[in-house]
Amino acid sequence: MELHTYFSNLGLLRVSWGPVIDTDSIRRHFDLLIANKNYARDLKIITSAEVEELAFPLTHEKMETFRRWREEALTDYDSLTTAFYSIKPVPAAYIDYFSEFFDTEKSLMRQFSSQEAALKWLIPGYQPNGLMELYLD
Numbered sequence: 001m002e003l004h005t006y007f008s009n010l011g012l013l014r015v016s017w018g019p020v021i022d023t024d025s026i027r028r029h030f031d032l033l034i035a036n037k038n039y040a041r042d043l044k045i046i047t048s049a050e051v052e053e054l055a056f057p058l059t060h061e062k063m064e065t066f067r068r069w070r071e072e073a074l075t076d077y078d079s080l081t082t083a084f085y086s087i088k089p090v091p092a093a094y095i096d097y098f099s100e101f102f103d104t105e106k107s108l109m110r111q112f113s114s115q116e117a118a119l120k121w122l123i124p125g126y127q128p129n130g131l132m133e134l135y136l137d
Contacts, residue, residue: 004032010123011040015047022055026066033073033080044122045082048115074106083118084111 005014017025033039056062074080112118119126 011044013045019052020055030069030073041078043080046118048085080107082109083122085115085118
């Protein structure tokens with residue numbers, strides 16, 4: 001099950017998915033984005049390595065459904081920038097596919113080998129100090 005932790009001073013949302021992401025989890029994630037009007041309108045999202053399995057078929061129909069949900073979630077946002085880091089190989093392959101399928105003017109998805117690299121991409125001028133990284137782990 002997904003967990004959202006919002007850091008308002010950074011406009012950064014930490015999403016923890018757990019070991020398995022299924023269709024219901026993805027729907028809840030987008031519903032939470034829609035419901036939370038206090039999130040920054042240029043929202044940065046970071047998520048990490050605990051994902052081991054994506055429990056849904058990689059079909060065109062499923063991707064169209066996810067794209068529709070993402071577009072609905074983006075309606076009230078100026079942008080949604082998502083960084084994944086340290087993802088296992090099979091989910092990483094899905095994420096590469098998703099980024100090709102979902103990237104738009106308002107939405108970008110990328111993956112990185114480390115949390116530090118992901119934060120540097122998400123937050124211009126980011127300098128690691130250990131404290132923020134501790135809260136994000």
